[in-house]
Amino acid sequence: MIQLIQQPWHWAIAGTLIGLTVPTLLLVGNKKFGISSTLRHICAICIPGNISFFQYNWKKETWNLFFVAGIAIGGFIATNFLSNPSTIVIAAPTQDSLKALGITNYQSLMPIQIFSMENIFTLKGLIFFVLGGFMVGFGTRYAGGCTSGHAIMGLSSLQWPSLIATCCFMIGGFLSANFLVPVILKLLQ
Template identity: 30%
Template sequence: MLIDLANFTPAMSLVGGLIIGAAAAVLILFNGRIAGISGILGGLLSLPRADMAWRLTFLIGLVAGPVIAGLLGKPSIADIQANWNEILVAGFLVGIGTRYASGCTSGHGVCGISRGSIRSLVATLTFMAAGFLTVFVQRHVIGG
């Protein structure tokens, strides 16, 4: 395995992880809600929208974080090697997966496992296994 030392940012990654953990803890302590992005976004798309303010605030913060990080240092721009059709299909499949799994990686991986949820542990292991398998197939079977 090779590590791209030019883009290796363990300090920023640690700070980001601490901020994610703190945000999840604050949300559950003060709002009684799990910081699962699919559930937060899904709640904006369903009626009634009585709790729209905190959901919008959370999502705005989610988008603002990378913008602020970019202003504080070197902006991180992802090099996505896919066309828009592939990105849309992938997003659609992820959306279907989050519905079947009753949550996304952030809800299960960050919040569910920390609460000791066996369902979240199984879901996270399934997400990870699917990701490992996808990368293996893409790099060694399809990519040749």
Template identity: 30%
Template structure:
């Protein structure tokens, strides 16, 4: 099945999985650090906010590896878009526009509230989907299993509420 953007064929799932496993194991082997992105927000904030919370050694000490990881994620996404046929900012949100049809201000509000809820869930679970779903599950950690199942269930319920009940 082609990708939504540009009709390109996606890379095989097994190759993407092997790539994620390689990055996870390389990070663990090279720096003895766990893969996870949510703490990266704290790392970025520590660059500009001088609050004591962001000055903790746990945050400042991980800037050397987590900031390049985050930069690589952004750069990789950008390069993928450009090399895959071009990148262009847009307000188009596909099915959301068709089903709900809010204007730009409504979309910004929707994304802001969604971001708050994702941030709350990440803090409540003690980590993000990448940390729990990739690294925690590979270590057979029960809290990661509970968190990942909760993330997936919340996504399924939210999608069904929006596209089957509200619309």
């Protein structure tokens, strides 16, 4: 049983469980599944300034912060107690092209050649953590949602603006992964 849990879960199982989060949140308390809004709540709580966008009753959204705290705890539990002892298996063509860019270590879910503490104060860190994170935060808020709010919650409740947003997420991602990320990694090699 524990071995079954340890090996990487099939996409259909993961997709079903993630999909079920939507009705669970709706039925438990009429909550809309969405994660990027927590970033807005954190701004509203910590650094609202004089900005009208951050002047709202964030206390009503406290559940959302508990939800993401739970995600972090879940990540901790899965990685420390249920983790897969073997290396991550990625499609061969992806491995080949990443190898040419100097990414060869598949020990953990994230490439430690990029996501390590030593890289924090380097150009690599500036691009992959600071710039990348900034685009995630700015972009999701500008778009009014992320993969959870638009792609899953929006598409499943048949909202066409969410379809547009999801298509743009994918277009941006295609351009970035196929052209931008390789160029960055090449330059930093």
